[in-house]
Amino acid sequence: MRPVYIVSGGVSKFAKARPDKTFVGMVKEAYDYTLADIGIEHPQFFELVDGTVASYFSDHFTRQLMAGIMAQDYLGMIPKPSHRVEGGGATGGICLQEGWKAVASGYMDVCLAYGFEQMSHVETWKGNEFIAHASDVTMDYPVGGFYSGYYAMMVTRHMVEFGTTVEQLAHVSVKNHINAYHNPYAQKRQRLTIQDVRSAPMVAWPLTRNDICVMSDGAAAAILCSEEGLAKLEKASGRRLPRVRVTGIGRGTDAMRMADRPHQSFDDFYKYNALPNEQSDDARAYYKDLWAKGFRYPGVHSFRAGRMASREAYKNAGITDPLKEIDFVELHDAYTSSEIQTYEDMGLCRYGEGGPFATSGKTFMPGIDYGLKLAEKPVCPVNPSGGLIACGHPVGATGLMQGVFAFWQLQGTIGKHFGDPALQVQNAHRGVIHSHAGTGTYVTVSVLENEK
Secondary structure, X not given: OOOOEEEEEEEXXXXXXXXXXXXXXXXXXXXXXXXXXXXXXXXXXXXXXXXXXXXXXOXXXXXXXXXXXXXXXXXXXXXXXXXXXXXXXXXXXHHHXXXXXXXXXXXXXXXXXXXXXXXXXXXXHHHHHHHHOOOOOOOOHHHOOOHHHHHHHHHHHHHHHHOOXXXXXXXXXXXXXXXXXXXXXXXXXXXXXXXXXHHOOEEEOXXXXXXXXXXXXXXXXXXXXXXXXXXXXHHHHOOOOOOEEEEEXXXXXXXXXXXXXXXXXXXXXXHHHOOHHHOOHHHHHHHHHHHHOOOOEOOOOOOHHHHHHHHHHHHHHOOOOHHHHOOEEEOOOOEHHHHHHHHHHOOOOOOOOHHHHHHHOOOOOOOOOOOOOOOOOOOOOEOOOOHXXXXXXXXXXXXXXXXXXXXXXXXXXXXXXXXXXXHOOOOOOEEEEEEEEOOOOEEEEEEEEEOO
């Protein structure tokens, strides 16, 4: 496979509603920004781009089948090849990886990946019903299967197993909302306290409105290319372009119904699921003790798909100790609880340690006043952009948004794009983006590295 680089990206403003633009207009907003940032105009780019990948989650929100080809037309990309991808909440992450595959395989030298969702055309209750159709509509949905209920159930089990507290969940919300205060693209830019999170209207105990992402309108785009494509783009732009390379991708899946997910033995966990940093005698003893106490993996408190996606991506990128070797993570935090659960499945901490890890300070940004007493210094900021909880979650765009923000971090240009350098991770070399669907049914993990 050939090396693949991301050389530019753009994001539209994420908002509860964009009455000023249809979904194709939002895609063009992100696309125009992407081209302007490397100094290339559309006629030049059209001659260089080999094709596109389009991503959006639901035909129901746009009330338009084949919306991807409408965006392709509006961007002036016809008759270039294109295809649409969909995978629930992971749709944007899958799109980025499909663009990577098109370039790595040699099918394209330059690929445009773009994603969108316009969720404001329907009432919130109806949008939640549409999203609930991404659960098993035969077995789960008829008995009240809305996603806030699923995640409330999962985190309740996590609380029973490990003693996780509502205050630990609230730390995630405070962190991500205050990060987003410095991000002009974010939908919810506000400073919250632990009390603000806990006193917000309850949606599904223990999750309040400030523990959950919101329905959103928005779009994002990124240009991926090979070394040959990079040379073409540099010639067209008349300058050297940044070299942020995709050094590893991983994907994982799990059963749609949580009740169908089997419990694995300790030996099978270590044979099939354990991460590189869990191979020490100390880690084995820790997990052996968990199993002896009745711990069952994956259960409803763990995301095996996220663990398998992480394991594959780490292997491809040569990562053996994620917390020490990754400079930041843009993680799919549709719920504060899922961020804590994912810490464990990405190997940032061990099972059962997600709650204390969330309050430790290790995942926070240095130099930002969160109004919290944090015992430890930042090690690996998680969701320095504000994540889905604060930025919004226009599903087909979200994973690409994460990719663009990660690209800007590695490029060292957060101050330029945000108009505020507060969220710049200093000297960032390696970042990871994590995109998650359903109750952990599709998950993608992609590793990006700066090759200045």
